[in-house]
Amino acid sequence: MPTPPPDTGPPTWEVSTAAASNATATPGSGAPTRRLGLALTVIATAQLMVVLDGTIVNVALPHIQTALGFSDSNLAWVVNVYALVFGGLLLLGGRSGDLLGRRRIFITGLLVFSLASLLGGFATDQA
Numbered sequence: 001m002p003t004p005p006p007d008t009g010p011p012t013w014e015v016s017t018a019a020a021s022n023a024t025a026t027p028g029s030g031a032p033t034r035r036l037g038l039a040l041t042v043i044a045t046a047q048l049m050v051v052l053d054g055t056i057v058n059v060a061l062p063h064i065q066t067a068l069g070f071s072d073s074n075l076a077w078v079v080n081v082y083a084l085v086f087g088g089l090l091l092l093g094g095r096s097g098d099l100l101g102r103r104r105i106f107i108t109g110l111l112v113f114s115l116a117s118l119l120g121g122f123a124t125d126q127a
Helices: 018-023 031-068 072-100 102-122
Strands: none
Touching: 031 072, 072 102
16 A cells, blocks of 8 residues: 655645736836836825715714704714725725726726716705
């Protein structure tokens, strides 16, 4: 009866560095640097929009409190619900990007956001 191979410990995993080496820019080629710069600009703009949205919600809290008659404890729920909805939509968008393509979902999100902002800008009253 053959003996089983000796236990050599936990399995080891090899990590490919091909993607990292392809992403680094060389001084002679301008394309990877441009793509990385564009990606950084898009990510920084998206992060700015997230922070700006949070700031707008916090600045609007006193007006929300007087207009809707919220108490201080109920006013805290405005921020909590905003964070929960934002997180849920972030998860939904991430999964949609996995299933339908990240670029398609990103562009769709930008279009929906732009259209909603445009409609909000054209609003003449609070209705």
